Amino acid sequence: MGEVKCPECGSKQLRLKDRRLRHPRHEDWGLRQTYLELETKKWHCKDCGRFFWQRFPGILARMRASEPFRQAVCQKHFDGISRSRLGRRERISPATIERWFGVWLRQKAGERISVQCPQILGIDEHFFTRKLGYATTFCDLRNHKIYDVVPGRSEASLESYLARLEGKDRVEMICMDLAAGYRALARKHFPQARIVADRFHVIRTVNHHFLGCWKEIDPVGAKNRGLLSLMRRHRQNLKPEQYERLSEYLRRYPALESIYRFKQRLCSLLLEKHHNQKKCHQLAARFLRYVADLKACQLHHLVTLGNTLDSWKDEIACMWRFTRNNGITEGFHTKMEVLQRQAYGFRNFNNYRLRVKVLCS
Template sequence: MIAHEYCKNVNNKTIAREFGLSQSTVERIIHERFHLKIKEALNYPAPLMIGIDEHTIHKGRTFATTIADLGNHRIYDIIEGKSLTQIERNLKRYKNRDKVQMVWMDLSSSYRNIVRKCFPNAKIVADRFHVIRMIQHHFMEFCKQAQQTIRWQRPIIHPLRKKASNLTPREKQTLHQLFELNPAIHACHTFKEQLCDLLRLKTQNIKQCRNNLRKLKEMMDSLTHHAPAEMKKIGITIRKWFTPIIRMWHFVQNNGITEGFHRKMKLIQRRAYGYRNFQNYRLRVLVECGGFNR
């Protein structure tokens, strides 16, 4: 009953008063109950579809790595820090690692190497959000180099980052005036929008993927031979992550589930005013985000 009340976000002080116990007793009961529950729950094999990403604790001073079960929309595990050795050691403890089918992740070469070692039969899929963000980042860096005043003009920066189809008439007029003064930004903006639209496609069949593949290769050649230095970096990254990126076309899923849980983890941290003990933090996250309190 105490554990059930805690899962409804009732604080320890209120629970202690309701059951006539001390707060330390309530805390001990919750820990014992949840440790047992999580120990039983983590005995199930590694999920078939995994999302891996990092998040911060204590305002960026401490990191943790999130392992999400994307098929069941829950957190499978939290690993302390982002040390490659520590992450690899923890992942190799999972049962049936060889049966993991898909792993969604951002464009991190370190995570990719770990996944290849620990999940040898899994296919790596790049997370669409991070791919689009990478393109936007290099495009904005080019714009700031092409016209120095842009970096201090928020009314221009926002429309440049925004999807072209979502622009308001006022934002379109702002960009039109910018493009008249700087045609190079106009050309790169048009190219950026075409590339992002291509990468946003989902659930494509084999014939559609072949057409998309041809278009993407043509764009990569343009970036390699004709684009400014900052835009060339987009082509270099796409070339390094070519196979995980083109796999995005087959699926609707992405690592957004993991990012959503990161938001919930921030709320857990705020409610407790931060955690000094990582095991306590991991316990709370697994209880509230691991599907154990359903």
């Protein structure tokens, strides 16, 4: 234990005033609960006149549990044992666990705090609660970490957060889905960063409009789940017999057939990656021709698609050159969903944010 010193002035000139037994809870021994028995003394410092109770390493002032025990409980709760269950097992109240856990999380989040913005940023939305709606995820795509989660997905709700973010000039590349709000924010707050469209979302948009168009041409066929699954797939993922079935159907609708061929060509163009600048120029020319075709046709679904692709053409062109995508962010979203379910939902966004920051980094 070493010598007792005055916490105020460090003097060893002390006078004993009182003694008492303390019984702090300590780490479990197997399934048995453990209590320490410590004799603590009250001292009076002759130099500065202060009275104090002797402290023990590993037990904070006025705490009835040792630090190792608190750590162990927090770790168990973090690993997925619910508060009520853990409380019954350890004979402490669920509210105590919640309080300890809050302190522990803040400590952990403080350890891995990164003030600077990531160099490669992924922005995406995810659902939080019915009351608060959506939240926006900022992901560090280089280091595979969640940088932050912010409530809301509109420009208005993110504006104040982005305005006080530090180190924004570090961001070199931003990956996002085809959301105009995010793009406007990115252009305003990260003017030097290159915006890259997320391939998965681009192809999903193409598919979405194409299926809408199909519903107009043949409302009955579009409800057939088997055909729907065949229509959605890329040509190279279809087995010969599946392709045969699809062609048989398409032969009955020549207009649809040509639209389908067009969609396949467009998707295979969008799937291109790892190209140099020269090749990208060629691809861009092809892409612009497709967009012009879409805009010139009479079907309103395809015209809408043409307009969307036209407004995102720069970001899509970046997609051929750089392979960054939001796959990592989507992966974290799955993890965050699990986290929400484990906690039986969050009401307080700050608690959620703290947990996400600790768990997803």
